[in-house]
Amino acid sequence: MRIRTVRLAAPAFAGLLAAATACSGSSSASNTDTTGGKLKVVATTTQVADFARNIGGDKVKVTQILKPNVDPHDYEPSPADVQAIAEADVVVESGVGLEKWLDQTISSAGFHGTRVDSSKGVPIRKGNGTDEEAAGDPHIWHNPKNAEIMSGNIAAAFSAKDAKDKATYDANLKTYDAKLDQLDSWITQQIDTVPADQRKLVTNHDAFGYYVDRYHLTFIGSIIPSFDTSAELSGKQLSTLAAKIKTTGVKAIFSESSLPPKTAEAIGKQAGVKVEAGEDSLYGDTLGPAGSPGATYLDMERHNTTTIVNALKG
Incomplete structure (x- = not known):
């Protein structure tokens, strides 16, 4: 919320x-x-x-x-x-x-x-x-x-x-x-364990472009087509994204700990892929609270990487 x-x-x-x-x-x-x-x-x-x-x-x-x-x-x-x-x-x-x-x-x-x-x-x-x-x-x-x-x-x-x-x-x-x-x-080493053709990312909003560029992932799309979390996809755009997820062989959709996962879960169901959601999903715009896996910057990036790698390796 x-x-x-x-x-x-x-x-x-x-x-x-x-x-x-x-x-x-x-x-x-x-x-x-x-x-x-x-x-x-x-x-x-x-x-x-x-x-x-x-x-x-x-x-x-x-x-x-x-x-x-x-x-x-x-x-x-x-x-x-x-x-x-x-x-x-x-x-x-x-x-x-x-x-x-x-x-x-x-x-x-x-x-x-x-x-x-x-x-x-x-x-x-x-x-x-x-x-x-x-x-x-x-x-x-x-x-x-x-x-x-x-x-x-x-x-x-x-x-x-x-x-x-x-x-x-x-x-x-x-x-x-x-x-x-x-x-x-460490992140480079972890990403390298994922087969090259499986390094495909779908996120809740377009917050991970620098990560994608640095570690040579392929960005397939985002549920919110913007850097800002207030934007929304139309119904047609959501269906198009779900179809793209199917055709490109994406392994998972990644929601964010600070954003409601409802839309991500709906697209995941439509596309037939796993959705990483909830409090321990990706930390995008903010760190997590004290005691969480994203409590510091170093913790956040390690947690995000582990979550991405485990999901993409299936």
């Missing part, structure tokens, strides 16, 4: 910030004091929040806006989000148009710290030409090499804002990069 919060009008933003200022002050110095001198970081998505924690370690206090299984395409900020941004030293975003709500929120919050677009330098897959996808495919984290670039951008911003702890950020980045390299090699 997707969770939505109510977007605040400008007067509500102003009222919230006035109250926050009256209660706690708005200076960066006073805010830093409440965190024991730690850098105050606001991270938009579950993925960049995880990267920020790995890079920042005990030198940062990370406030994560999006919670697990909350759709980043649909999100609307809460009063607490606005207050956190108003008090932050650094705001980290995933980028590529994913956080359409962020510009207004930052403006309303009166944020004057460092804003980090973690997608800077990532080779972006093109969209389909619509306004919705004008910036390209925002699901950049599904390639660990892109995650390395994102983490590097975060480390550079932390070092620029907090020069005294640069050595710590650099060391943490080096350690995390090594883990990402190991993950990339």
Whole structure:
């Protein structure tokens, strides 16, 4: 189930910030004091929040806006989000148009710290030409090499804002990069165990393009024909996809833990193939909650790969 919060009008933003200022002050110095001198970081998505924690370690206090299984395409900020941004030293975003709500929120919050677009330098897959996808495919984290670039951008911003702890950020980045390299090699090895003619993917929505490109899978189609989860296939398009699944010999359809599996299950039944659905299916747009197989970025990609490989091998 997707969770939505109510977007605040400008007067509500102003009222919230006035109250926050009256209660706690708005200076960066006073805010830093409440965190024991730690850098105050606001991270938009579950993925960049995880990267920020790995890079920042005990030198940062990370406030994560999006919670697990909350759709980043649909999100609307809460009063607490606005207050956190108003008090932050650094705001980290995933980028590529994913956080359409962020510009207004930052403006309303009166944020004057460092804003980090973690997608800077990532080779972006093109969209389909619509306004919705004008910036390209925002699901950049599904390639660990892109995650390395994102983490590097975060480390550079932390070092620029907090020069005294640069050595710590650099060391943490080096350690995390090594883990990402190991993950990339492991995924390649796992995918290589699937016969080449069985490496065909059908997903709930078009969120795995970077993964498909990196590990040389064949993308057959998605139930939601868009990067955004709010789009829908027509009845005719669903029948066409089911027929394509049959003719191409697809072994399984992959739903996502954060999306209702009803349509995927209907197509699977029509096409006569297995559907990977439920809480332990793929993690696409968000990490999973604490204790789940997708609780961290590294866990998520390992879980997704294991799920894909086991299903495609039949």
